[in-house]
Amino acid sequence: MLLLPPPPLLSLAFRLVLLVVGSSCVLCCCEQDQEWCDALAVMSEGKPKGPVKGSEDIMKPKAFGTCPNPVQEPLKWNCNPELANKICAHNRHFAEHAGYFQETGFLKEVDRTKPTTYYDPITNKPLFVAPVGRTFEEFEKESKSHGWPSFRDDEVDWGNVRVLPDGEVVSTAGTHLGHNLPDRKGNRYCINLVCVAGRGPSEDGAAPSS
Template structure:
């Protein structure tokens, strides 16, 4: 009997994300492959990242959140897509490049942009910080989703779970942390951070 030995090599983070991006391009909203690749890689990310636990995503009145997403989201983001991804989802995403099909690039420019929770209107990210708008856009286009760094994240309201899932303290699914050579990189669905600010969050 002839035996064949298979050599299994671990996937690097960048390779895993490339595979996930390819899957997403061919099947919009699907990030199941991405989730499965990282589910066994639970870890604790160093400060300033603030870790959270599964209790944040426990069932609530509207999926994992107390309420639906806001009706009139910024940048013409689609309500039904946003509500599904934010509140009834742990493994899927808007399709890669979706954010470039919105009015985001036409409306925004060389200034800091505040990104608010599509459910609650709480401030989650402010970008760009420590880089230009062009650099922020280039990195986001390269990966397919708006990509934020530690200094652009509002840790009052953002948490990262051990498998890299990035969520709000109110249970909104946002995206995933995919660190690279520069550090933590939060790849976030635009539909999840397209809310309008509530009082005190400007």
């Protein structure tokens, strides 16, 4: 049994949160180390219920903009690598134009019968798996309605994705992905297709993961 001081003795800046990770109990200072606490939640058996927060340090300058290297080539679905490099590594606010994903080979080539894994074109690490908890037709309809591929909480790989305080969605390697634009259904991650068009570690043309 863990005994904690009564609430009046706990500083608001140092509220204690007990996280259960597997069979171990980890005591952490959540307001001081929110990102660390969120990472522990990702490693636990259950998925976090909402977005895993990240800090601006993720997007600090690296060898190639905010990323360690350029995107792999060729990208999936005939996505434009020049556009991908600009949006993924040298951008924090702008996006491919609305409906771009419909102009690529995505809707013709994607497997509509099972969930698809979407990879970071910089590192080849998985970022999203969709559709989850809905049909592909529902995923497609929502994406077309908003203009960009739109993912929900259960479709995010929180081991490799973070949401910054202003709603920017990024990979843990520094890849700009898009933004969280919640609607009445909850969090909606509006993502550039070029930023999830990596081929993955098992496909030809993929750069080594880092």
